[in-house]
Amino acid sequence: MNRKKTVDKLVDWSEERMQAIAVQLADAQRRIDAANTKLELLQSYAKEYQERLDQALKEGLSGAGSRTYLAFMGQLGRAILSQDSALSEHRRQVGVLRERWMAARKRKLAYETLQVRLETEQQCRALADLQRKMDDYAQRARKTALRIG
DSSP: OHHHHHHHHHHHHHHHHHHHHHHHHHHHHHHHHHHHHHHHHHHHHHHHHHHHHHHHHHHOOOHHHHHHHHHHHHHHHHHHHHHHHHHHHHHHHHHHHHHHHHHHHHHHHHHHHHHHHHHHHHHHHHHHHHHHHHHHHHHHHHHHHHHHO
């Protein structure tokens, strides 16, 4: 019975571990979605400002205005690279968490298999004990019948 309690605790622990990792995975996925949205927004801004710059250059933008636009576009480009890097890191974290979740799931399945095996052994022992008792009862009944008869 002590082994069964231990295995039951291991199954419960592994289920809790899987759930905790699943929560972390969902959070990481939300971070990916947010980072992706931010990246798309930055890229949209870059495209819009590039179009404005092109239009302003056609209309005759001053040198100072041109430098200001180009400096801003450079900052926007760095922000896009930084956001792309953050998105890649979030994706890497999701991959790691998926691997952890799969390992936790595998561990839980192993504990559940052990749990079933222990329950089967316990049932076999109970059946063997019952069979032994029935055999003893039958043997006593025969002896009693022989004495009476």
